[in-house]
Amino acid sequence: MLTLFHHPFCPHSRFIRISLGEFGEDVKLVEERVWERRESFLTLNPAGTTPVLVEDSGLAIPGASVIAEYLNETRANNSQNHHFLGRDAASSVEIRRLLSWFNEKFFAEVSGPLLNERFYKRHLPLSAGGGAPDTDAMRAARSNIRYHLAYIGWLVSQRAYLAGEQLTFADLAAAAHLSTVDYLGDVPWNEDETAKTWYARVKSRPSFRPILLEVAAGMAPSATYADLDF
Amino acid sequence: MLTLFHHPFCPHSRFIRISLGEFGEDVKLVEERVWERRESFLTLNPAGTTPVLVEDSGLAIPGASVIAEYLNETRANNSQNHHFLGRDAASSVEIRRLLSWFNEKFFAEVSGPLLNERFYKRHLPLSAGGGAPDTDAMRAARSNIRYHLAYIGWLVSQRAYLAGEQLTFADLAAAAHLSTVDYLGDVPWNEDETAKTWYARVKSRPSFRPILLEVAAGMAPSATYADLDF
Numbered sequence: 001m002l003t004l005f006h007h008p009f010c011p012h013s014r015f016i017r018i019s020l021g022e023f024g025e026d027v028k029l030v031e032e033r034v035w036e037r038r039e040s041f042l043t044l045n046p047a048g049t050t051p052v053l054v055e056d057s058g059l060a061i062p063g064a065s066v067i068a069e070y071l072n073e074t075r076a077n078n079s080q081n082h083h084f085l086g087r088d089a090a091s092s093v094e095i096r097r098l099l100s101w102f103n104e105k106f107f108a109e110v111s112g113p114l115l116n117e118r119f120y121k122r123h124l125p126l127s128a129g130g131g132a133p134d135t136d137a138m139r140a141a142r143s144n145i146r147y148h149l150a151y152i153g154w155l156v157s158q159r160a161y162l163a164g165e166q167l168t169f170a171d172l173a174a175a176a177h178l179s180t181v182d183y184l185g186d187v188p189w190n191e192d193e194t195a196k197t198w199y200a201r202v203k204s205r206p207s208f209r210p211i212l213l214e215v216a217a218g219m220a221p222s223a224t225y226a227d228l229d230f
Numbered sequence: 231m232l233t234l235f236h237h238p239f240c241p242h243s244r245f246i247r248i249s250l251g252e253f254g255e256d257v258k259l260v261e262e263r264v265w266e267r268r269e270s271f272l273t274l275n276p277a278g279t280t281p282v283l284v285e286d287s288g289l290a291i292p293g294a295s296v297i298a299e300y301l302n303e304t305r306a307n308n309s310q311n312h313h314f315l316g317r318d319a320a321s322s323v324e325i326r327r328l329l330s331w332f333n334e335k336f337f338a339e340v341s342g343p344l345l346n347e348r349f350y351k352r353h354l355p356l357s358a359g360g361g362a363p364d365t366d367a368m369r370a371a372r373s374n375i376r377y378h379l380a381y382i383g384w385l386v387s388q389r390a391y392l393a394g395e396q397l398t399f400a401d402l403a404a405a406a407h408l409s410t411v412d413y414l415g416d417v418p419w420n421e422d423e424t425a426k427t428w429y430a431r432v433k434s435r436p437s438f439r440p441i442l443l444e445v446a447a448g449m450a451p452s453a454t455y456a457d458l459d460f
Contacts (some may be wrong), residue, residue, distance in 0.1 A: 100295065
């Protein structure tokens, strides 16, 4: 069975958990506290970040985008409509562009800073980066999310899903990042009905369910987090 | 013919220029000043970053890692030994891991801050982010590069090239980032002879030559920048 070193609030880990669910892969989850910098974890991924997927053979696949490419190469089954990285070069370009958009840009501008200020700083010891949140960083991220939400709304006003007419890794990554921000109650859903409808569709998939049922100790999710008709 | 929107000092653009050279592809270069945020450029890449590769058909491929995957899918010729993304799933994992290492981690910790403080701030108007360099950021980047150089040295002490026995995109990306820092004279080559020997090999490839011959107005390269026996 596959093993995934992850953290419940790491959006990149969530993206991979949801993707594994879409592929029907069972996975053993290991919660990794990357700030402890465990030596045996650094051997799996010298960059020291989650997620890391490990095969029974011992092969370690570190990083969300590397894992997505790997799953596509080793697990995609065309008869089951697993075109999560596209059917042709042009659609693959659009999917990878949006994967990078959410896993890097959205993470740098929205999910990364909000999780850092509102979750990690609160739960981590001072020595590992814990402490008082930086309200300027929170304000900037809450402002940034508005144009990302508008961009999602614009994309799905032209297409069924973010990168085209089919569900792809782009949708799974975007929804994974949004789900962490939604847990904190920081997604202004009322600003974009089209984006909200798209998220409701992705969030309703069985692959998403395990994530919606998880709750962090001492930090309740927003009222609508797990609600499929939010 | 392909068109590449690039900037001479953008390491991600350099990586793609070198890769196109390895594939024997002619390319029309367009220097893009991303800080001007030209509307027609934002249409090609809403993220507003270089590089963007454009096909004659009009298809725009934005971002270094997306372009690398695209070149591999559309231009790789196995008879010419173009295994820049690997021959099997395990070697592809290692190549993509290192691509992400240099294009994201090295860029965030070394090449991005050094170029920003030492090049862009000096050449850009205040309104576009120009101004006095932040010496703390420069000091941090100059400290960070030392462990990256040691990591390169460690990798090539076990293998012929960064990701294995063959030249791959990992080498081209790493060398592209290093070349921008080397222009500024900020690579402490004397700290790692193995890394230096590896860089000398990559830098000697014909695909690298055009980049070594370019000089920025008002900013001479370091004495050894274009020297193949530095």
